[in-house]
Each structure stands twice: as C-alpha cells, then as structure tokens.
Amino acid sequence: MSESGIEKKAPLRLDKGAGGARRSRGRGWLYAGLAAVLLVGAGIAKRALAPATVEVLTVAAAYPYQGVTLLNATGYVVAQRxxxxxxxxxxxxxxxxxxxxxxxxxxxxxxxxxSKDVEAQARQAEANVGVARASQVQAQAELFEAERLLRRARDLADRNYVSVSALDEAEARAKRARAAVTSAEAAIRAAEAGARAANVSLDQxxxxxxxxxxxxxxxxxxxxxxxxxxxxxxxxxxxxxxxDMATLEVEADVSESVLGKVRIGQPCEIQLDAFPDMRFRGEVIRIVPTVDRSKASVMTKIRFLDRDERILPEMSAKVAFLSRAMGANERNPRVVVHKDALVGEGAASAVFRIDQDLAHRVAVTRGAAIGDQVEVSVLKAGDRVVRKPADTLKDGARVEVSSK
CATH class of the missing domain: 2.40.50.100 (RNA polymerase II/Efflux pump adaptor protein, barrel-sandwich hybrid domain)
Structure with a gap:
C-alpha cells in the first residue's frame, strides 16, 4: 500500500512467448498448404505436358485383288519347253x-x-553311188547287146540257120543281163542310202x-x-x-486341303520376288493329277497372260488365286490404312499422322475397303498413324510410340 493509502495495481502485460508460438504454427500450416498446392499443380502440369503413349500403324500400298483372293501359294517360274x-x-x-x-x-x-573323219566317210559314200551308177550303165549296155543277139538268134532259128541250143544260150544271156541291170539299180539305191546316212552323220x-x-x-x-x-x-x-521363253509358267504347290478352291481357267495374280512392286496377270492351265504325299500338296501350273522380257526361269513367285478377274481400273495399287486408324465418319473421317513426336490430325477421304484396310486420300505409303486414337488426343499433341 502506498503512502496515500491507495493500492496501485501492476499494468496488464501480454505473454509474448505464447502468442509468437501460435503465430509460428499458423505460418507453418500456411506454408505446408501452399507447398501441397504447388505439388498438386506441378503433378497436374506434368501430366498435362507428358506425351501420350500410342500404338502406331504404317500406311501401305495394297492391290484391289487382295480383297477377292481365295488362297495364296508359292512356286517358281519354269519353262514348259x-x-x-x-x-x-x-x-x-x-x-x-x-x-x-x-x-x-x-x-x-x-x-x-x-568332223573330218565323218566328212571323209560321206565323200566315200557319195563315190560309191557313182560306182553303182557306172555299174548300172554297163549292165544296161550288156542288156542291150544281149537282147539284140537274142532277137538275131530267134530270127535265125526261125530260118533253121542256128541250133536250138544256140537260141537257148542267147535267151540265158539276156536274162543274166536283165538281172545284172536289176542288181545295179539295187546297188545304186543301197549306195544312195549309205550316202544319206553318211551325210546325216556329218550333219550330226x-x-x-x-x-x-x-x-x-x-x-x-x-x-x-x-x-x-x-x-x-x-x-x-x-x-x-x-x-523357249514364250512357254514360261509358274509351278505352285497348293495344299490338298484347299484344292477345291482351284479350277482350270481361274484368274490369278502373280508376284515375283525379283519385282516386288509389279503384278502379272495369270490363269490356271493345268492341275497335275497326283498328290505329293511328302508335302500333301498338288502342283498347279499357271501361265502368264502378261509377257515381260525380265521374267526368267527359276524365279521365285507368289500366286494369289482370285474369285474373279480384275478389271483394267483395278490393276494399280491403292494407298490404304487399317480401319483402326480412322476416326469419324464420312466427310469427317481423319487419322492422326505422326510427325517426329507430334500427332497431327489429317482429314482423309475414305475409299473402297480391301479386307481390313481402307483406301484413303492425302496419305502416302510409309506414313505412320496412330492406332485407335483416344478421344482426348488433340491435334499437335506430343506422343510416345509404345514399345509393345
């Protein structure tokens, strides 16, 4: 108590230690919250910027005949002759x-x-022909003389100037002369045959x-x-x-299990390994009527309807047996892509083409279907496109090709 009798009270003081602790804890929670927000934002940003993993298909060139192919076989080009x-x-x-x-x-x-020895034999054979002909001339002369004497002997015998034995001798001489002529003619034929044989040997x-x-x-x-x-x-x-290159054909082995799909006159398309970008029209001309039991196959022969000087015997060939012949406007390859790469319908059809690591949406026009492939415009063979693109995939998005 003071001298005046009035008790003075101490002034009110705040506990600065307790308040500071509370303020520090508040700032800590604030910083933790901000850090969490930043981490979540960074994660969202990372996910937004990360490339999408996609599967890739390649645009190819396909021929319309692949859509009407019944079966395929392999073989070789051979010459029938x-x-x-x-x-x-x-x-x-x-x-x-x-x-x-x-x-x-x-x-x-x-x-x-x-051929010197054979040629000498041929000349000798020709000389023998000359000898035989000379002998014929001599025999004919003797025959002429014998017949003249025979006529004279008969005339004298009619007048009783010669004996019967003299007439008989003249007739015998004439017969011998005729036989000699016949023999000479036969000798000529034999010599000529020998000359022909010698000339044949020479020609061989x-x-x-x-x-x-x-x-x-x-x-x-x-x-x-x-x-x-x-x-x-x-x-x-x-x-x-x-x-004979005009008789070139393909011999292809067809499994006996699918032989019922092959017939004489069936149209085919032939691809040679030497010319992978070319196709040749063919037609089944023969089916060998026996089965190779070791391969369970039947040899089928296909002739070329398109001739090309570059086709050579023993080339490897692939043959597609078709259900119908292809028209002139179906002979060229078409640019196709698998149907899984297409999005949208009709005029809205598009694909996502990959350029480096970006996917660009490209509008295309659909054409005819060739199996699972669809003819498309704008694209070219070799382009890479996204398979089954997700609905969230945007034009220009970064992508990463799946290793599967």
Missing amino acids: KAAVGSKASGRLEWLGVREGSVVKAGEVLARIE TNIRAPFDGVVLTKSANVGDIVTTFSAAADSKGAVVTMA
Missing part, C-alpha cells in the same frame, strides 16, 4: 557360236564338233537348236570332248541348255 542340247555324234568340240543369253532360232547351228556334228529360244547355260567349251551319254572322263553330254 526346255532342253539340254547335245550331239548324237562323239568328238572334240571345235566351234561354239553362242553364249548365255543368246537368242536362237529353230535349226540354227549352235556348235560344231570335229553340227549341234542345232531344236526350237526358238534363249540359251540359259553353257556346259562345254571349245576343246571339250562331247559324247552321247557323257560316259568318258571329263566329257560333256550337253553343250548348252536352252528354253
């Missing part, structure tokens, strides 16, 4: 006038073997083309021994192998 050309004569090859790829005509001389030393065609391989060279059956060591049975 093919020959290993040799000689019936034996000897050393002295001249060869062709090489691989030479175009020859039927009867043209391809090669020649040594010339190896000729049996038909029009192209030389495929050369089996012998000048100096090689050519024999009929190639029995001697290092001898050759054939000089060249040739084929």
Whole structure:
C-alpha cells in the first residue's frame, strides 16, 4: 500500500512467448498448404505436358485383288519347253557360236564338233553311188547287146540257120543281163542310202537348236570332248541348255486341303520376288493329277497372260488365286490404312499422322475397303498413324510410340 493509502495495481502485460508460438504454427500450416498446392499443380502440369503413349500403324500400298483372293501359294517360274542340247555324234568340240543369253532360232547351228573323219566317210559314200551308177550303165549296155543277139538268134532259128541250143544260150544271156541291170539299180539305191546316212552323220556334228529360244547355260567349251551319254572322263553330254521363253509358267504347290478352291481357267495374280512392286496377270492351265504325299500338296501350273522380257526361269513367285478377274481400273495399287486408324465418319473421317513426336490430325477421304484396310486420300505409303486414337488426343499433341 502506498503512502496515500491507495493500492496501485501492476499494468496488464501480454505473454509474448505464447502468442509468437501460435503465430509460428499458423505460418507453418500456411506454408505446408501452399507447398501441397504447388505439388498438386506441378503433378497436374506434368501430366498435362507428358506425351501420350500410342500404338502406331504404317500406311501401305495394297492391290484391289487382295480383297477377292481365295488362297495364296508359292512356286517358281519354269519353262514348259526346255532342253539340254547335245550331239548324237562323239568328238572334240571345235566351234561354239553362242553364249548365255543368246537368242536362237529353230535349226540354227549352235556348235560344231570335229568332223573330218565323218566328212571323209560321206565323200566315200557319195563315190560309191557313182560306182553303182557306172555299174548300172554297163549292165544296161550288156542288156542291150544281149537282147539284140537274142532277137538275131530267134530270127535265125526261125530260118533253121542256128541250133536250138544256140537260141537257148542267147535267151540265158539276156536274162543274166536283165538281172545284172536289176542288181545295179539295187546297188545304186543301197549306195544312195549309205550316202544319206553318211551325210546325216556329218550333219550330226553340227549341234542345232531344236526350237526358238534363249540359251540359259553353257556346259562345254571349245576343246571339250562331247559324247552321247557323257560316259568318258571329263566329257560333256550337253553343250548348252536352252528354253523357249514364250512357254514360261509358274509351278505352285497348293495344299490338298484347299484344292477345291482351284479350277482350270481361274484368274490369278502373280508376284515375283525379283519385282516386288509389279503384278502379272495369270490363269490356271493345268492341275497335275497326283498328290505329293511328302508335302500333301498338288502342283498347279499357271501361265502368264502378261509377257515381260525380265521374267526368267527359276524365279521365285507368289500366286494369289482370285474369285474373279480384275478389271483394267483395278490393276494399280491403292494407298490404304487399317480401319483402326480412322476416326469419324464420312466427310469427317481423319487419322492422326505422326510427325517426329507430334500427332497431327489429317482429314482423309475414305475409299473402297480391301479386307481390313481402307483406301484413303492425302496419305502416302510409309506414313505412320496412330492406332485407335483416344478421344482426348488433340491435334499437335506430343506422343510416345509404345514399345509393345
């Protein structure tokens, strides 16, 4: 109590320590909330900026015949007319006038073997013909003389100037003369036949083309021994192998389980491995009436309706057997894409084409369907498009190709 008797009270003071703690805790929660908001925003932004994972399809070129193909088979190009050309004569090859790829005509001389001995035999045979003809002339002269004497003997016998035995002798001489003439004529025919045989043997030393065609391989060279059956060591049975390119066809093995889909005259499309971008029209001409039991297949032969000088024997071929023939306007390839890449209908049809890592929406015009593929405009073969694009995919969105 103060001197005046009045008690003075102490002034009111705030506890600064407790208030500061409360303010610090408030700021902490505020900062934590802001951090959470920032993290959520960053996550949302990251998800928004992350590329979409997509599957990709490739735009291709397809032929309309693929939509009417009943079955496919593989085979090889062969020549229906093919020959290993040799000689019936034996000897050393002295001249060869062709090489691989030479175009020859039927009867043209391809090669020649040594023929001096055969030529000498031919000349001897022709000389024998001359000898036989000279003998015929002599026999005819003797016949003429014998018949003259026979007529004279008969005239004298009628006048009783000669004996009967003299007449008989004249008749016998005439008969011998006639027989000699007949023998001489036969000798001429035999000599002529021998001359023809010798000339044939001489001609057989010339190896000729049996038909029009192209030389495929050369089996012998000048100096090689050519024999009929190639029995001697290092001898050759054939000089060249040739084929008639006008008879090229495809031999394809068709599984017997689908043989019912193949018929004579059926239209086909032929693709050669050597020319993958070309197609050739074909037609089934023969079905070999036997089954290869080791492969359970039947050989089917397809002829080419389109000729091309680049088609060669033994080329690998793929054959598509069609349900109908293709028109002239169906011969060219079409740009197609799988139907899974298309979005929208009608005039609103579009695809998402991938350019680097961006997906661009491209409007397209739909055409005819070829199996699961659809003909489209604007695109070109090789373009990459998104398969089954999501509804949320936008034009220009970043994408990442799935590794599946």
